[in-house]
């Protein structure tokens with residue numbers, strides 16, 4: 351019965367090509383074609399994250415930035431070519447701050463060695479981001495990540511600028527950008543909790559949070575000023591931890607930081623702008639397990655945004671370049 355239904359859906363998707371009706375993502379999607387894929391990706395992510403926790407933060411952000419632009423289709427991984435000199439990864443929201451690409455390459459290489467041509471780069475990003483959250487949460491955040499995404503062939507830097515929220519966003523703008531991707535205000539609040547790990551470059555927040563009057567704790571602002579302005583003389587763009595308290599722990603400390611006004615961006619502070627979102631912030635900070643549970647669901651929901659199927663996509667051989675010729679390997 352269930353498999354007959356699945357077949358019917360697959361046939362309908364193939365014939366009618368209605369992507370919105372064909373979110374055919376499934377937990378254990380590769381159980382026949384590449385049964386060890388999730389272990390393989392996890393082992394690679396583990397190596398990178400244990401060497402440098404920052405790569406874990408980068409991988410979590412990578413899924414967000416992939417999914418909001420052209421859907422979760424690996425478009426973020428494509429390198430520039432003469433025909434497409436400005437792909438997403440060179441867009442200001444991504445370059446030079448985004449990290450973790452080498453971990454994706456290593457995972458893809460290991461997966462290709464075990465099951466050539468079977469696993470999409472889009473799914474590898476989703477698995478890797480999930481695993482990064484797992485390791486950075488000291489194995490507390492466990493997510494069943496559905497798979498079956500195909501890789502896209504379009505990657506355009508201007509779309510990244512249009513679709514990703516800038517850190518200067520206010521609450522209304524943030525809600526609008528998330529709604530455009532089918533995500534609600536609660537998703538936006540609980541996903542922002544990812545800012546409990548990783549770093550930001552001073553250029554991402556100095557102008558609207560330190561150089562102008564802002565709703566930010568005075569002591570926190572002066573420590574940021576010291577760090578950002580001291581090195582500015584050297585002409586570079588220093589980084590600071592997003593969460594000053596537990597910088598590498600994927601936990602709910604971010605929400606305590608929001609309440610203490612010790613967060614970096616206008617978009618973080620904006621979570622207190624309405625009573626509705628402020629309550630979500632307090633629940634995340636104070637109710638044990640509340641945020642973790644909501645985060646897991648919202649993360650999977652985000653991983654389903656704009657997923658490609660059928661002739662819209664392919665399984666890339668190399669995550670940095672589209673396959674030659676027109677999409678093959680998945681009809």
Ligand code: HEM
Nearest residue numbers: 407408411414447515516517541544548549550551554617
């Ligand atoms: C709500 C709107 C959001 C805005 C405006 C935003 C903006 C930013 C900015 C400006 C940075 C710093 C980049 C840099 O200067 O190096 C950053 C870092 C980061 N963001 Fe977001 N972000 C948002 C939502 C999210 C979501 C939904 C996730 C994932 C679920 C996420 C995960 C991360 C992570 C993990 C980092 C640290 C990356 C690293 O250390 O390499 N962000 N974000």
Ligand SMILES: *[C@@H]1O[C@H](CO)[C@@H](O)[C@H](O)[C@H]1NC(C)=O
Nearest residue numbers: 518519520521522523524623
């Ligand atoms: C948010 O930003 C938009 C566009 O920049 C502006 O029109 C709006 O008034 C702002 N909303 C609030 C509540 O500040």
